[in-house]
Amino acid sequence: MSNPETEWLQRSLQGDEEAFASLVERYQNPVFNLCYRMLGDEFEAEDAAQETFWRAYQHIQRYDPQRSFATWLLSIAAHYCIDQQRKRRAPILAIDDLLEETLPDQAPDPERTASQTEEQLAMRKLLETLNAQDRSAIILRYWYDFSEEEIARALNLSASAVKSRLFRSRQALARQFMADAARAAGKERKQDESPAF
Amino acid sequence: MNHQPFNSWLYEDTPLPAAQAEELRQHLQTCPDCRRQQEAWLNVRHMLRTTEAARPQPGFSNRWQAGLEARRLRQQRRQVRITILALAGAVLLVLLGLLIYFALTSSFADLFASMIGTSTQVAVGLVQIGEFFQSLLRFLPPEVTAAAWFIIASWICSLCLAWVLSVWRISRKGVSSHEELH
Incomplete structure (x- = not known):
């Protein structure tokens, strides 16, 4: 951990709100990304990320400085998002709804934006096939390079449970990818076969 | 295969x-x-x-700080409500306890008679205190009397001011400190 972060953490532990705001500034992207990948909606992700920082602020005294702050923070975010998923148990969004909604625009290039949106949608569709805990395990593993032990600690699971969840999730994602690819290929074939006037 | x-x-x-x-x-x-x-x-x-990481809309930390302020205010108001309710509950409980105690230990007539007796004693006591001060004022020089009145009035004003300020502070800021927020 870099020096300013250590200082912000120490000051935050003493109740310095400004120091904690610096931590919010520093970790807003990873926390938001995790919430977005978990919930699949920009507005819900914003609320979840805000709630994560509020919970972290409220319980900062419980943070163990020997451990990584990012791990602690992402663990709070993952738990919150898992709870939200359990509460809502909403049906998966229709693809048309997904297309209407745009992600926060970071690229001025329209082509790049379009391809990024497509990529994000594909990713979201894939992740939606997993249950909340499996999804969080996959996100922590592949977006944040958490080890199985770190995921186990973050999600309060045993290392063997994480291992089997990750394994099952990889299989499910690959199967979904194959199904999507087959569907897309079928669509293309239909378009090619349709008579041109 | x-x-x-x-x-x-x-x-x-x-x-x-x-x-x-x-x-x-x-x-x-x-x-x-x-x-x-x-x-x-x-x-x-x-x-x-x-896949590129999703980012929040600009101004996330400002929104967090505004949210923190709003949450804190809500928490403090809730604390004030709880404090007031707890105090009112305690007073009611004491009154109820007294009522039950008197109802069990004495009859209504006794209770009424002792109430009248106590009120009379208090009234007589107040009149006597008043007479004592009046006789005291007659012997004291007028400067001392004025100074005494001034001191008494200042104390009353200060107490009133402290009470008003306390009520205002509790209603505005609550009774929580940063530690309590944690």
Whole structure:
């Protein structure tokens, strides 16, 4: 951990709100990304990320400085998002709804934006096939390079449970990818076969 | 075709030992199903590794700070409500206790008579105190009397001011400190 972060953490532990705001500034992207990948909606992700920082602020005294702050923070975010998923148990969004909604625009290039949106949608569709805990395990593993032990600690699971969840999730994602690819290929074939006037 | 253990090896996150890797390679050459699965998983893994992280709209930390202020205010108001309710509850409980105590220990007539007696004693006591001060004022020089009145009035004003300020502070800021927020 870099020096300013250590200082912000120490000051935050003493109740310095400004120091904690610096931590919010520093970790807003990873926390938001995790919430977005978990919930699949920009507005819900914003609320979840805000709630994560509020919970972290409220319980900062419980943070163990020997451990990584990012791990602690992402663990709070993952738990919150898992709870939200359990509460809502909403049906998966229709693809048309997904297309209407745009992600926060970071690229001025329209082509790049379009391809990024497509990529994000594909990713979201894939992740939606997993249950909340499996999804969080996959996100922590592949977006944040958490080890199985770190995921186990973050999600309060045993290392063997994480291992089997990750394994099952990889299989499910690959199967979904194959199904999507087959569907897309079928669509293309239909378009090619349709008579041109 | 038997796909095990190859199908499981496809999804292993850690590199396989050389012998197993070779066995898997040979199986993949003859099994299109496992090959499709491997390609699919490699594609998914690539997507997971390369899809750009989503970012919040600008001003996230400002929104957090504004939210923090709002939450704190809500928490403090809730605390004030709880304090007031607790105090009112305690007073009611004491009154109820007294009522039950008197109802159990004496009759209504006794209670009424002792109430009248106590009120009379208090009234007589107040009149006597008043007379005492009046007689005292007659003997004191007028400067001392004025100074005494001034001191008494100042004390009353100060107490009133402190009370008003306390009520205002509790209603505005609550009774919480930063520690309590944690």
